[in-house]
Amino acid sequence: MITCPRPLVLALTGCSLTVGIGISVYATSVFAQEERADAALNQLVHEPPTMEDLESADIHPELKKVIRYGHDLFTNTQQLRGENVFNDMNCSSCHLGEGRVPFSAPVWTAAITLPDFRGKNQHVNNLEERIAGCFAYSMNGVPPEYGSDEMLALSAYHQWLATGAPMYPDKPIYGRGFPAPEEPAEGPSYARGETAYQENCSICHQENGAGHYENDEYVFPAPWGDGSNNWGAGIARLETMAGFIYQNMPLGQPRSLSDQQAWDIAYYITRQERPQDPRYTGDVAETAERFHGRSLYGQTREHDGHVLGDHDNFGEKGDIKPWNVGMPRFENLSEE
Ligand code: HEC
Numbered sequence: 001m002i003t004c005p006r007p008l009v010l011a012l013t014g015c016s017l018t019v020g021i022g023i024s025v026y027a028t029s030v031f032a033q034e035e036r037a038d039a040a041l042n043q044l045v046h047e048p049p050t051m052e053d054l055e056s057a058d059i060h061p062e063l064k065k066v067i068r069y070g071h072d073l074f075t076n077t078q079q080l081r082g083e084n085v086f087n088d089m090n091c092s093s094c095h096l097g098e099g100r101v102p103f104s105a106p107v108w109t110a111a112i113t114l115p116d117f118r119g120k121n122q123h124v125n126n127l128e129e130r131i132a133g134c135f136a137y138s139m140n141g142v143p144p145e146y147g148s149d150e151m152l153a154l155s156a157y158h159q160w161l162a163t164g165a166p167m168y169p170d171k172p173i174y175g176r177g178f179p180a181p182e183e184p185a186e187g188p189s190y191a192r193g194e195t196a197y198q199e200n201c202s203i204c205h206q207e208n209g210a211g212h213y214e215n216d217e218y219v220f221p222a223p224w225g226d227g228s229n230n231w232g233a234g235i236a237r238l239e240t241m242a243g244f245i246y247q248n249m250p251l252g253q254p255r256s257l258s259d260q261q262a263w264d265i266a267y268y269i270t271r272q273e274r275p276q277d278p279r280y281t282g283d284v285a286e287t288a289e290r291f292h293g294r295s296l297y298g299q300t301r302e303h304d305g306h307v308l309g310d311h312d313n314f315g316e317k318g319d320i321k322p323w324n325v326g327m328p329r330f331e332n333l334s335e336e
Pocket residue numbers: 074077089090091092093094095105106107108109110113130131134135138139154158176177178229233234235240
């Protein structure tokens with residue numbers, strides 16, 4: 001649960017509500033219902049169970065405990081700060097509504113589509129490895145070991161959210177990922193993005209993107225800077241950021257920005273600095289060439305000539321390398 005910092009109480013009605021309530025307002029909004037009904041014709045529409053459903057579910061009480069722990073880790077990942085998490089995020093900072101909400105990259109999808117080949121690391125990944133990926137990049141962290149209590153609890157939570165959904169579905173999944181709105185005819189602009197960010201977002205995320213802490217407690221996450229995800233994260237890509245923003249922000253008002261505003265703000269945010277990519281080779285151009293076909297990493301910022309990602313700042317993590325990054329697998333299998 002989060003409460004709003006003082007200035008917000010004035011600015012936002014209903015801000016003393018939990019973020020979760022904001023989300024359920026979204027989930028039952030008219031457009032969501034209409035869209036779901038249309039989508040059900042040719043997409044997989046799945047309504048994941050809630051934590052309330054868990055209490056009445058006919059499953060072993062020990063399993064319930066583990067799923068509850070997984071949910072707790074997902075929504076308060078800060079409890080692993082300094083060990084597995086080195087930024088200001090929880091998993092639910094990006095996967096809104098406990099990882100259940102459509103168009104906010106609901107996470108149960110991974111439980112029914114993996115194992116599968118993943119382009120990002122060029123081998124077949126299972127659910128644990130996908131979760132480990134978000135630890136290494138989005139949490140600027142070091143994932144818990146495969147098979148550890150934390151990893152088992154998180155994957156149990158993901159799999160339980162998928163209860164009743166078919167494995168390896170033959171239709172596209174409704175609400176998967178952070179789909180971006182159409183790229184506007186007029187290309188995105190840094191200056192317009194900055195203005196729109198300051199108007200619509202800085203009240204919670206601060207003018208300098210550092211997010212908000214009160215009495216050492218996390219309130220709002222950091223869209224850029226040391227407390228944010230590192231350069232290797234999916235949301236550092238312009239299109240993914242535009243999709244996240246359009247579908248989810250400002251909090252509680254999804255799809256209220258125009259396509260143009262969402263792209264402009266994404267353009268502005270993805271041109272700010274964040275912790276170094278853990279795959280950094282020591283050379284920004286080489287790292288960009290090897291790993292960054294789809295982000296702005298290594299590109300020169302127009303207004304001041306700064307090369308994005310050209311620094312040795314790994315954030316709070318320092319240069320501990322997450323053990324899952326660059327780990328080759330299945331090398332003993334013959335070519336076919
Ligand atoms: C900074 C934002 C951010 C944070 C924090 C974050 N993720 Fe993600 N996550 C993403 C993005 C972006 C994707 C890719 C979405 C897409 O398909 O475009 C993703 C994808 C996933 C997927 C795959 C979903 C699918 O459709 O296949 C899983 C599972 C997942 N994340 C779990 C986690 C877990 C567990 C944590 C916490 C340890 C976490 N994420 C933290 C941004 C984040």
